[in-house]
Amino acid sequence: MMRCPNCSSKDIGKIGSHQFYCWSCFIELTVNGEKMSVYQVEEDGTLSSLDDLFFDEPIPAHIHANGI
Numbered sequence: 001m002m003r004c005p006n007c008s009s010k011d012i013g014k015i016g017s018h019q020f021y022c023w024s025c026f027i028e029l030t031v032n033g034e035k036m037s038v039y040q041v042e043e044d045g046t047l048s049s050l051d052d053l054f055f056d057e058p059i060p061a062h063i064h065a066n067g068i
Helices: none
Strands: 012-013 019-022 027-032 035-043 047-049
Touching: none
Parallel strands: none
Antiparallel strands: 012 019, 019 027, 027 035, 035 047
């Protein structure tokens, strides 16, 4: 099961083929193979990357989207 890299919530919704949304902390996640990107949704609907805050290290196994 996928967990949010920000708040560790399991309350993740699928909004696209490789896109997910955390309903607990309101961030958007994009998963493409082994790469995950994290975005903050701004007031005007644009996305701001938060990758530099989360992914200085390899993605932990519990964050991978396997099984979704």
